[in-house]
Amino acid sequence: xxxxxxxxxxxxxxxxxxxxxxxxxxxxxxxxxxxxxxxxxxxxxxxxxxxxxxxxxxxxxxxxxxxxxxxxxxxxxxxxxxxxxxxxxxxxxxxxxxxxxxxxxxxxxxxxxxxxxxxxxxxxxxxxxxxxxxxxxxxxxxxxxxxxxxxxxxxxxxxxxxxxxxxxxxxxxxxxxxxxxxxxxxxxxxxxxxxxxxxxxxxxxxxxxxxxxxxxxxxxxxxxxxxxxxxxxxxxxxxxxxxxx
Numbered sequence: 289x290x291x292x293x294x295x296x297x298x299x300x301x302x303x304x305x306x307x308x309x310x311x312x313x314x315x316x317x318x319x320x321x322x323x324x325x326x327x328x329x330x331x332x333x334x335x336x337x338x339x340x341x342x343x344x345x346x347x348x349x350x351x352x353x354x355x356x357x358x359x360x361x362x363x364x365x366x367x368x369x370x371x372x373x374x375x376x377x378x379x380x381x382x383x384x385x386x387x388x389x390x391x392x393x394x395x396x397x398x399x400x401x402x403x404x405x406x407x408x409x410x411x412x413x414x415x416x417x418x419x420x421x422x423x424x425x426x427x428x429x430x431x432x433x434x435x436x437x438x439x440x441x442x443x444x445x446x447x448x449x450x451x452x453x454x455x456x457x458x459x460x461x462x463x464x465x466x467x468x469x470x471x472x473x474x475x476x477x478x479x480x481x482x483x484x485x486x487x488x489x490x491x492x493x494x495x496x497x498x499x500x501x502x503x504x505x506x507x508x509x510x511x512x513x514x515x516x517x518x519x520x521x522x523x524x525x526x527x528x529x530x531x532x533x
Contacts, residue, residue, distance in 0.1 A: 322520025482511030
């Protein structure tokens with residue numbers, strides 16, 4: 289995954305800082321394509337590498353090693369798990385936190401069998417079957433026939449690759465409970481969730497928002513789990529507000 293900075297055209301008077309975006313399971317930087325141009329007006333944007341480690345803690349350590357100094361941090365789904373782990377490991381480094389379509393709770397035992405099945409398919413090269421199993425869960429029902437969006441999501445999975453996808457699934461299975469982490473967050477925090485997200489639903493996001501003092505909860509109407517792609521402009525508005533105020 290490209291971890292290079294995107295050099296922004298900064299608005300006059302904008303604070304120059306760093307923003308790290310953390311993609312979700314089977315996703316690449318394309319996940320945030322609808323927000324990057326807006327956010328890059330205010331900060332130098334880079335993407336975390338989530339392909340090489342098989343634990344969430346390892347992904348967080350890699351991010352902290354590759355990024356110098358303080359930074360704003362945003363992650364979607366698995367990217368949110370990584371973001372919360374970064375806060376656990378180095379809270380003083382994070383200046384702002386955005387958690388999109390994610391959960392602070394550990395993985396449910398009931399999800400383990402499904403994750404292991406997908407990992408096995410990915411390792412055997414059956415990414416088409418992985419996509420077929422995931423696609424209906426990732427977007428709102430109204431977007432399931434959107435061939436363009438589906439093509440973009442599948443292309444991210446292919447770019448991630450089977451081995452990295454399996455590592456990511458193992459990391460998700462073994463992740464820690466981050467709810468105690470959220471209780472100690474003292475920086476501007478945004479929590480975003482699609483109104484039709486069935487993976488990490490609105491009630492989950494509301495619980496997270498209740499743990500973080502002063503957190504702002506944004507429910508994106510008509511969106512599923514991939515809110516940054518399904519409702520790009522709405523999420524860009526929320527993230528730009530979070531980054532600049």
